[in-house]
Amino acid sequence: MDKVRLGVVGYGNMGTSHCKNVGTGKVPNMELTAICDCSEARRDVAKENHGDVAIFDNATDLFKSGLCDVVIIATPHYDHPRLVEEAFSYGLNVITEKPAGVYTKQVLEMNEAAKNSGKLFGIMYNQRTNPVYQKVRELVQSGALGHIKRISWVITDWYRPQAYHDSSAWRSSWEKEGGGTLINQNPHQLDLWQWMFGMPDKITAFVSFGKYYDIEVEDDVTAYFEYENGTTGTYITSTGEAPGENRLEIACDMGKLIVEKSNVTFYRNVVSEREFNKENKTLFGKPECWKCDIPIKGTSEEHVGIFKNVTNALINGTELLAPGYEGINGLTISNAIHYSAWTGKTVDVKNFPHNEFYDILQEKIANSTMVKKVGETTNADTEGSY
Amino acid sequence: MDKVRLGVVGYGNMGTSHCKNVGTGKVPNMELTAICDCSEARRDVAKENHGDVAIFDNATDLFKSGLCDVVIIATPHYDHPRLVEEAFSYGLNVITEKPAGVYTKQVLEMNEAAKNSGKLFGIMYNQRTNPVYQKVRELVQSGALGHIKRISWVITDWYRPQAYHDSSAWRSSWEKEGGGTLINQNPHQLDLWQWMFGMPDKITAFVSFGKYYDIEVEDDVTAYFEYENGTTGTYITSTGEAPGENRLEIACDMGKLIVEKSNVTFYRNVVSEREFNKENKTLFGKPECWKCDIPIKGTSEEHVGIFKNVTNALINGTELLAPGYEGINGLTISNAIHYSAWTGKTVDVKNFPHNEFYDILQEKIANSTMVKKVGETTNADTEGSY
Numbered sequence: 001m002d003k004v005r006l007g008v009v010g011y012g013n014m015g016t017s018h019c020k021n022v023g024t025g026k027v028p029n030m031e032l033t034a035i036c037d038c039s040e041a042r043r044d045v046a047k048e049n050h051g052d053v054a055i056f057d058n059a060t061d062l063f064k065s066g067l068c069d070v071v072i073i074a075t076p077h078y079d080h081p082r083l084v085e086e087a088f089s090y091g092l093n094v095i096t097e098k099p100a101g102v103y104t105k106q107v108l109e110m111n112e113a114a115k116n117s118g119k120l121f122g123i124m125y126n127q128r129t130n131p132v133y134q135k136v137r138e139l140v141q142s143g144a145l146g147h148i149k150r151i152s153w154v155i156t157d158w159y160r161p162q163a164y165h166d167s168s169a170w171r172s173s174w175e176k177e178g179g180g181t182l183i184n185q186n187p188h189q190l191d192l193w194q195w196m197f198g199m200p201d202k203i204t205a206f207v208s209f210g211k212y213y214d215i216e217v218e219d220d221v222t223a224y225f226e227y228e229n230g231t232t233g234t235y236i237t238s239t240g241e242a243p244g245e246n247r248l249e250i251a252c253d254m255g256k257l258i259v260e261k262s263n264v265t266f267y268r269n270v271v272s273e274r275e276f277n278k279e280n281k282t283l284f285g286k287p288e289c290w291k292c293d294i295p296i297k298g299t300s301e302e303h304v305g306i307f308k309n310v311t312n313a314l315i316n317g318t319e320l321l322a323p324g325y326e327g328i329n330g331l332t333i334s335n336a337i338h339y340s341a342w343t344g345k346t347v348d349v350k351n352f353p354h355n356e357f358y359d360i361l362q363e364k365i366a367n368s369t370m371v372k373k374v375g376e377t378t379n380a381d382t383e384g385s386y
Numbered sequence: 387m388d389k390v391r392l393g394v395v396g397y398g399n400m401g402t403s404h405c406k407n408v409g410t411g412k413v414p415n416m417e418l419t420a421i422c423d424c425s426e427a428r429r430d431v432a433k434e435n436h437g438d439v440a441i442f443d444n445a446t447d448l449f450k451s452g453l454c455d456v457v458i459i460a461t462p463h464y465d466h467p468r469l470v471e472e473a474f475s476y477g478l479n480v481i482t483e484k485p486a487g488v489y490t491k492q493v494l495e496m497n498e499a500a501k502n503s504g505k506l507f508g509i510m511y512n513q514r515t516n517p518v519y520q521k522v523r524e525l526v527q528s529g530a531l532g533h534i535k536r537i538s539w540v541i542t543d544w545y546r547p548q549a550y551h552d553s554s555a556w557r558s559s560w561e562k563e564g565g566g567t568l569i570n571q572n573p574h575q576l577d578l579w580q581w582m583f584g585m586p587d588k589i590t591a592f593v594s595f596g597k598y599y600d601i602e603v604e605d606d607v608t609a610y611f612e613y614e615n616g617t618t619g620t621y622i623t624s625t626g627e628a629p630g631e632n633r634l635e636i637a638c639d640m641g642k643l644i645v646e647k648s649n650v651t652f653y654r655n656v657v658s659e660r661e662f663n664k665e666n667k668t669l670f671g672k673p674e675c676w677k678c679d680i681p682i683k684g685t686s687e688e689h690v691g692i693f694k695n696v697t698n699a700l701i702n703g704t705e706l707l708a709p710g711y712e713g714i715n716g717l718t719i720s721n722a723i724h725y726s727a728w729t730g731k732t733v734d735v736k737n738f739p740h741n742e743f744y745d746i747l748q749e750k751i752a753n754s755t756m757v758k759k760v761g762e763t764t765n766a767d768t769e770g771s772y
Contacts, residue, residue, distance in 0.1 A: 149606075149624075149626065149627060150542075150606075150622070150624070150627065152540065152622065154538065154635065156536075156637065159659075159672050160669075160670075161662070161663045161666045161668070161669075161671050161672075162663055162664075162666070163666055163667050163668055163669055163671060164669045164670065167669050204590075204592070206590070206610055206612070206618065208616070208618075211616055212663075213663075220535075220536075220618065222610055222618055222620060224592055224608055224610070226592070230594070230597055232592065232594075232606065232608055234608060234620055234622065236536070236538065236620065238535070238536070238637075240535065240659075241535060241536065241637045241642070241659075242641070242655060242659040242662070242672050242673050242675065243641060243642055243653050243655070243672070243673075243675040244637075244642070245635070245637075245642065249540065249631070251542065251624075251627045251630075251631075255628070255629060256627070256629055256630070256631065267629050269628060269629070273626075273627075273628040276547070276628070277547045277548055277598075277599075278548075280547045280548070280549055281549050282547070282549055283546075283547075283549055283550045283553050284546075284550065285547050285549060286545050286547070286628050286629070287628050287629075289628065289629040
C-alpha cells in the first residue's frame with residue numbers, strides 16, 4: 001500500500017472535521033474516498049463540500065464498496081462497537097472515534113472482534129499527540145519523578161452551555177448518548193490519565209446529574225482514585241464552569257510537577273523526599289527544591305497526527321500511537337465513576353462488574369422521563385473544542 | 387482596664403513563641419506577667435528568657451495568682467478544654483491555642499462553660515489575620531463571586547519529616563495528640579474554610595494513617611465536601627509532600643478565584659455564567675472573562691494580631707476576630723473527616739455523632755501499639771511553620 005484510502009462513517013461534527021482535514025490534503029498519503037450519513041441533509045452538505053467523493057446513505061454500502069482501506073467511525077457513541085465490528089467483517093482497517101463505546105461489555109466484544117480480524121485498529125485519541133502529555137508520560141515512565149504520591153487533575157474547561165445540549169436529539173441522554181461529560185468530553189483525559197499513570201485500582205465518585213443544565217446525564221464529577229502502591233488521585237470535571245480550568249498536579253518523591261496549558265513546571269527536589277526524610281534530623285527540615293521549566297518540543301497535531309500515524313502504520317508497519325484496544329481503559333474508568341455514583345460504593349476496577357453496569361444503564365434508559373427540546377440535528381464548527 | 391496582663395500556660399513551641407512576642411513588647415498594652423510549665427527544664431529556659439515574670443509549675447497556681455487578666459492555653463491539645471474551663475472558673479479571660487480540643491464532645495462542654503463565665507473567649511486562629519483570606523471572605527460574603535460551584539483547596543505545604551514526629555513524646559499519637567495533621571497543622575485551614583464558605587453539610591473522606599512516617603495517625607487526607615445548595619469541595623492535605631503546595635480554587639457563577647501564596651486572581655466573567663447560559667444560543671459559547679489581579683492590603687500579623695485584637699476587645703470592647711466558640715466548627719470538620727475514614731461512611735455534619743466519634747477514638751487509644759522513640763520533649767523555633 002502506498003496510498004491509504006479513507007472512508008468516513010457519520011458526517012456530523014467530527015466526521016465533517018475529518019473530511020475537511022483529509023480532503024484538503026493535510027494527511028500525506030491519505031485520501032478521502034467515501035463518506036456516509038443517514039441524514040439526507042447531511043449528505044447534501046457532504047456532496048457540496050466533497051464533490052469527487054462517493055457518498056453513501058448507510059455504512060454497509062460504504063464498507064462493501066471496495067473504495068476504502070481504512071474507515072473511521074464517527075457516529076453517536078453507542079454505534080461505535082457495532083460499526084467497528086461490521087467494518088472488520090468486510091476486511092477493513094478501522095479507527096473508532098472516542099469513546100470506544102458507552103459500556104465496557106460492548107467494547108470487550110469489539111476488542112475480541114478486532115483481535116480476530118488481524119486488521120489495524122486505532123482510536124481517535126488525538127490528545128495523545130500533544131507533546132505536553134507525551135513529556136509527562138516520559139517523565140513518569142523514566143522514573144524521573146520517582147514514586148508518585150498524588151495526582152490531581154482539574155479539567156473543567158469543557159464549558160458547554162444549554163444550547164450545546166439542545167443541539168442534537170442524541171446529546172446528553174442515557175438512551176442516545178449514554179452519559180454526559182464523562183462519555184463526551186472526558187474520554188481524552190481519562191485515556192491520558194491511564195496512559196501516563198496506569199489504571200487506578202479503586203474508584204469512588206460523586207456525580208451530579210443535570211445540576212447545571214436541563215439534562216438527565218452528568219455535568220459535574222469529583223472522583224477519588226486509589227492505587228495499590230499508595231498513590232492517590234482526584235479527578236474533577238464539569239461542563240458547568242466558566243472559564244474553567246485544566247490543571248494537572250503530580251506530587252512525587254522528586255518534588256512536584258505542574259501542568260497548565262502548555263507549561264510544564266517541575267519543582268524538583270535536589271534529593272528524593274524519601275531519602276531526605278531518612279537522613280534528616282531537623283524538625284522543620286525540607287529538601288532543597290529547584291523550580292525547573294521543562295521545554296516542550298513540537299506541536300500537537302491532534303486528529304491530523306492520528307491520521308498520519310495510522311497512515312504510516314498501514315504503509316510502513318510502524319507502531320500505533322493510539323491502539324483501539326486501549327479504548328477499554330478510559331471507558332472502564334468512566335463506567336466505574338458512574339457505577340460508584342449510582343451505587344454509593346467504591347469500585348474495584350480490576351474486577352469491574354461489566355454486566356451490573358450494563359443493567360443499571362438499561363434501567364436509566366427505561367426510567368428516563370427527559371423529552372429533548374430538539375428533534376433535528378444541527379452541526380457546528382468544532383475547531384478548538386476537543 | 388488599660389493594660390492587659392497575659393499568662394502563658396505551657397512553655398513548649400508555641401508558648402515560647404507567645405512569650406517572646408508579648409515579652410518583647412510587640413503587643414501594645416499587653417504585658418507578659420506569668421508563665422507555667424510542668425517541665426523543670428522548660429521552666430529553667432523560661433526563667434532565663436523572662437527573668438522578671440512569675441514562673442509556675444502548674445496551671446492552677448498561675449490561675450489563682452491574680453497576676454493575669456487573660457491566659458493563653460498552649461499545652462498539648464487534649465488539655466485545652468479542661469484548662470480553659472478551669473481558667474474561667476477563676477474568673478479569667480481565656481484564649482485557647484488551636485485546636486479547640488481533640489474531640490467535639492469536650493469542646494461542646496468547654497463552650498458551655500465559656501458561655502456561663504461571661505468572660506472573653508478567644509482562639510489562636512492566627513491565619514484569620516491574613517489579609518488574603520479576609521479578602522476572599524469579603525468577596526464571598528459580599529456576593530461578588532455569585533453562587534459558589536466548587537471549592538478545591540490543596541494544602542500540602544505542611545511538610546513534616548520523621549524528625550518532627552519524633553521530637554516530642556506526645557506528638558502523632560492517638561493517646562497524647564489525638565490525631566495527626568488534621569489536629570495539628572490543619573485546624574487553621576479547616577477554620578478558614580468554614581469562616582469563608584460556611585460549614586459543609588456532608589463529608590466523605592479518604593485518609594492514610596502512617597503512610598509516609600512511622601506514626602499511627604493520619605499523614606495524608608483527601609476529603610469531599612457537599613453543601614445543600616449544590617456547592618462541592620475537595621480538601622487535600624498531607625505532611626508527606628515536599629515542596630507541597632497551598633492553592634485554593636473557587637469556581638463560581640462570576641468566574642474563578644485562584645489563591646496562591648499572597649496572590650489572589652479573579653478570572654471574572656463579564657456576566658454571570660448562569661445568566662449567560664440562559665440567553666446564549668451558540669453551541670460553544672462562553673461568557674467573556676477578564677483576568678483581574680486583586681490587590682491585597684496590609685500584612686498578616688498572625689499571633690501578634692490575635693493578641694492585639696484580644697487586647698483591644700478587653701480594653702475597648704471591640705469585636706473578636708476569632709471567638710473561641712467558633713473552634714467547634716473546624717474541629718467538627720476534622721472529626722468528621724476522621725469519622726468518615728474510620729467508618730467508610732458519608733458524615734451528616736449537622737448531626738455529627740459526637741459520642742460515637744469519642745468511642746472510636748478511645749478504641750484507637752486502647753488498641754495502639756505504637757512505641758514512641760523519644761521520651762524527652764525538645765523545642766524548636768517555629769517561625770514560619772504555622
